[in-house]
Every structure is written in C-alpha cells, then in structure tokens.
Amino acid sequence: MESINSSKKNLKEISRRTGMACVGFNLRKTTRLLTQIYDQALKPAQLRGTQFSLLMAVAGQENTTIGKLAQSLGMDRSTLSRNARILEKKGLVTIEEGEDRRQQSIKLTEKGVYILRRALPLWEEVQERLAGKMGEERIKAFLKDLQSLSQCLTKGDF
Numbered sequence: 001m002e003s004i005n006s007s008k009k010n011l012k013e014i015s016r017r018t019g020m021a022c023v024g025f026n027l028r029k030t031t032r033l034l035t036q037i038y039d040q041a042l043k044p045a046q047l048r049g050t051q052f053s054l055l056m057a058v059a060g061q062e063n064t065t066i067g068k069l070a071q072s073l074g075m076d077r078s079t080l081s082r083n084a085r086i087l088e089k090k091g092l093v094t095i096e097e098g099e100d101r102r103q104q105s106i107k108l109t110e111k112g113v114y115i116l117r118r119a120l121p122l123w124e125e126v127q128e129r130l131a132g133k134m135g136e137e138r139i140k141a142f143l144k145d146l147q148s149l150s151q152c153l154t155k156g157d158f
Contacts, residue, residue, distance in 0.1 A: 041126045045119035052123060054083055055116050058093060058108050066104045074154060
C-alpha cells in the first residue's frame with residue numbers, strides 16, 4: 001500500500017510539472033478562458049467568438065473556397081464546413097457549389113456585413129481590456145510568438 005501512495009505522490013508531482021511546462025495544455029486552458037470572454041462580449045451581436053473569427057476570415061478573403069479558408073485557418077475542411085453552415089442558416093454567409101462539387105465558395109451576405117460591423121466595437125473593447133491588463137508591447141510580442149509557432153507547425157517539418 002505504501003508503494004501505491006508513493007507512486008501516486010510521484011505522479012501528482014509529475015502531473016503538476018507537466019501541466020506547468022506543456023504548451024498545448026496551457027494554450028488550451030487560456031483559449032477556453034478567452035473564448036468565454038469573447039463569447040460574453042459578442043452576445044449583443046448574437047455571435048460567438050469563433051463565429052466572429054470565421055466571419056472576419058471570410059471578409060478578409062473575398063471569393064474564397066471553404067478548402068482555402070480552412071487551410072488558412074489551420075482547420076479541418078469538414079469542421080469549417082459545419083461551422084459555415086451554421087452561419088449560412090443565420091443568413092450571414094452564402095455557400096455556393098462550384099463547377100467541381102468539392103469546391104464551395106463562401107461569401108458574406110449583407111446581413112453578415114451588418115452583424116460583423118456591429119460586433120467589431122464589442123471585439124475591440126475586449127482587445128483594449130486585454131491590452132490594459134497585459135500592456136500593448138506584451139500583447140504584440142505574444143501575437144508575434146503565436147504567429148511564429150503557427151508557422152513552425154504548418155510548414156510540415158515539425
């Protein structure tokens with residue numbers, strides 16, 4: 001019995017150290033917390049943070065396909081399609097079949113533009129609060145680090 005308790009204590013310490021050092025764990029934890037904050041802030045625009053991000057990505061890539069958009073967002077195509085269908089049902093985007101049925105184009109609707117413009121100040125408020133808590137320079141450095149990490153992971157040489 002002593003050996004099991006000793007083993008559990010050892011595992012507890014390993015778990016604590018691993019949690020503190022694990023990039024994936026810490027990034028997911030932070031992402032969950034940020035998602036809650038953005039979701040709450042974007043409620044008046046009837047959007048979730050993930051929907052806002054997807055709408056902004058569509059706005060930034062006119063006449064794009066779901067496949068290209070998924071690649072640029074680091075998402076699986078089927079996951080992006082599911083999320084885009086939700087936005088389509090809300091009337092915020094249109095999804096049209098291309099000549100090749102696998103090619104689907106996605107575009108903002110007028111309602112999507114309106115909702116995005118309504119959500120933008122809500123998003124900016126969260127950004128300002130974060131900058132107030134962490135400082136502008138720290139936010140810029142953090143974003144640069146995230147972009148570097150993203151590039152490292154998408155080059156296929158990891």
